[in-house]
Amino acid sequence: MKKKIRLVLGITLFTIVTLLGYKIVNKLIHKKEVTERTKVLPSFSFSNLKGKIFTRNNLRNIPTVFIYFNSDCDYCQSEAIKIKQRLNEFENIQLVFISFESKKEIEQFAKRYELNNKENIVFLEDKKAEFSELFDVHSIPYVIVYDSNHKLLKKFKGVTKIDNILKVLK
Numbered sequence: 001m002k003k004k005i006r007l008v009l010g011i012t013l014f015t016i017v018t019l020l021g022y023k024i025v026n027k028l029i030h031k032k033e034v035t036e037r038t039k040v041l042p043s044f045s046f047s048n049l050k051g052k053i054f055t056r057n058n059l060r061n062i063p064t065v066f067i068y069f070n071s072d073c074d075y076c077q078s079e080a081i082k083i084k085q086r087l088n089e090f091e092n093i094q095l096v097f098i099s100f101e102s103k104k105e106i107e108q109f110a111k112r113y114e115l116n117n118k119e120n121i122v123f124l125e126d127k128k129a130e131f132s133e134l135f136d137v138h139s140i141p142y143v144i145v146y147d148s149n150h151k152l153l154k155k156f157k158g159v160t161k162i163d164n165i166l167k168v169l170k
Contacts, residue, residue, distance in 0.1 A: 041150035042134060046098060046124040049107055049116075054124055061148050062120075063169050064094045068131055068142040071101055071109040075159045076141045080113035082162045087118070089166055095121045100129045145169060 041056055041064070048054045069076035083090065097115070099106050103125050110116035110123050131137065135144060135155075143156040145168050154168045 039152050041146050041152070044131070044134060046126050046131070047103075049103060049110070049123050049125070051103075054122065056150070058122075059096075059150075060094050060120075062092050062094055063148050063153075064096060064146045064150075065090075065165060065169075066096045066098060066131075066135075066144040066146075068098050068126075068135075068137050068140055068144075069109070070099060070140050071105050073140050077113070079141055079143075079160065079162070080109070080115060084113050084115060086162055086166075089162075090120065093120065093169060096124060097121070098124045098126050098131050100126045100132070 041059075043056050045053055045055050067076075067079065069079070071077075083095065095115075095118075097106075097110070099109070101109075106123050106125055107116070110121075115121050116123070126132075132142075135142070139157050141158065141160065143160050143165060145153040145155075145165060147153055147169075156164065
């Protein structure tokens with residue numbers, strides 16, 4: 001009887017270790033794929049607040065900062081306030097705010113933080129959560145910085161100091 005219990009426990013333990021190893025290897029492969037895919041800004045297609053399609057081709061030839069946000073997120077709200085306060089430092093930088101929320105919620109967020117109607121700021125609606133899939137986003141806010149040649153400079157997960165974003169861009 002004890003031999004059977006040991007055998008069952010051994011097989012169970014072996015199975016668990018094998019499954020965990022498999023999951024870890026798959027996650028590492030996925031992260032490597034995302035890293036390769038995002039070294040240069042990949043193609044994307046989202047709707048702007050006027051309902052028009054916005055793609056990589058609509059970006060200006062200046063550094064671009066993508067900010068994946070949610071209007072209810074306290075950290076996202078805090079970052080919006082800090083960006084607004086230092087907007088002059090983002091003069092030659094395109095800011096692209098993206099959210100999976102409705103157009104109405106995104107518009108309210110843009111107006112609340114007075115980031116709407118700025119030449120270098122775009123708000124996009126990600127109806128199908130494709131941005132999070134494309135860039136492997138698992139938290140908000142999520143900031144991705146690209147240079148003027150669309151080469152990845154840095155990704156920031158969670159709360160990010162504006163100084164850190166600006167430092168990467170210099």
